Amino acid sequence: MYKNMKASDLKITDLRVADIDGLPKHMILLKIYTNSDIVGYGEVRDAASATYAKMLKSRLVGENPLNVEKLFERIKQFGGHSRQGGGVSGVEVALYDIIGKFYGVPVYQLLGGKWRDEVRIYCDTDVDGKHTGTDMGNALKKRMAQGFTFLKMDLGIELLYDEPGTLNAPLGMVEDFKKYNMKAICHQSGSIDKSLMFGKNYQIFTIPHYATGIHITEKGLDYLENYVKQVRDVIGYEVPLAIDHFGHVAIEDAIRFARRLEKYNIAWMEDLTPWQKTEHLKKFAQNSCVPLCTGEDIYLAENFEKVMQAGVNVVHPDLLTVGGFGEMKKVGALCEKYGVAAAIHMAESPIAFMAAVHSAAAMKNVLAVEFHSVDHPEWFSLVNPKIELTNGFMKVPDAPGLGIESLNEELVEKFRKADCEKPWSETSSWDKEWSNDREWS
Secondary structure, three states: OEOOEOHHHOOEEEEEEEEEOOOOOOEEEEEEEEOOOOEEEEEEOOOOOOHHHHOOHHHOOOOOOOOHHHHHHHHHHHOOOHHHHHHHHHHHHHHHHHHHHHHOOEHHHHOOOOOOOEEEEEEEEOOOOOOOHHHHHHHHHHHHHOOOOOEEEEOOHHHHOOOOOOEEOOOOHHHHHHHHOHHHHHHHHOOOOHHHHOHHHHHHHOOOHHHOOOEEOHHHHHHHHHHHHHHHHHHOOOOOEEEEOOOOOOHHHHHHHHHHHHHHOEEEEEOOOOOOOHHHHHHHHHHOOOOEEEOOOOOOHHHHHHHHHOOOOEEOOEHHHHOOHHHHHHHHHHHHHHOOEEOEEOOOOHHHHHHHHHHHHHOOOOOOEEEOOOOOHHHHHOEEOOOOOEOOEEEOOOOOEOOOOEEOHHHHHHOEOOOOOOOOOOOHHHOOOOOOOOOOO
16 A cells, blocks of 8 residues: 555556657656656667657556556557567556555565675777777776776777778678768767668668678688787786677678687677577577677567577567566576576666666576666766666665656756657647557457
């Protein structure tokens, strides 16, 4: 009972969003209001659309938020892979926040309790522009000095674009990637550009790895291997180092490079092929000793099983794509079944971060939670109490719900996304949205 309100009397009254940008990603914050003073905080996946959440409003208002599984089953059909899972997932997170606040318990307790009191955070690191492995190593060394004990860097074929003799491709293809796809490469330290979703940009942006016709020459492999050697020369061989954003090349080229990397103790190579191409995943797993990681774009736990069966060593679910807490818990169980490690993908606001921390606390085994915002001090103050990391770890909070008392509305306004509505604008235009939602006849 919450303030003398019976559980059966609690109802959802409204759903509103706030688009913010610059810390460093486009983040879509979510509030679900109730007929009490409880507000649930959630979030739509980074670089998604607030529409994915707002379209669910008419299916939620008037319902009891404590019936989270019932509501999830109602809206589950409106989610999908990658960003399309963001609305369903964000709503589910906000419902758990409401439940925790109503009963006065932290979310991890609703998930079966915690396996750990603090969660390891791994730090994603970029170096802008043309640079060397030594430059990257120095950037990673600073992360270590800040206390981080698990590292990840971007390492991709864009380093070879201006190096003669390092890439083999249909004439003009590399130039097209330089002209139309560089915004995708550069968005890791900021938000993905809207222009990538239209025209020639979109055409190039969506060519999958196996269809680009781009291959790496021996000279190119030498260049990239030397880059990794330079990194290890700076940071040493004892700290885990993962690699992301290798580039859209055939899986055979990824295998050739992975064999070069075996001596450098790489924690994993990430998203080397579209996750749906399980035969490609299997081919890599059977021909390399470097761990393979994928999963940030997979909606629902059931879709991880074929990936695990293909031989992936590490799965990387994003709480705001997979479907929320319930589905993440199922992914953890699949990891135990198949002997696969889990690391949680997270490139969003402190709302998603705290949700990921609760998820990680409630999973039997988890390597770490991803973190992109170490260079943005205002990110830490978006919520109250502010986020505080200690030596690369986040303490699991015992406060009700996610452990977020309120949002810093001044910062929400300061970082409001320019081409979006005012934060927390009313959403009554979605009140009458409906369809025949039955999926069978």
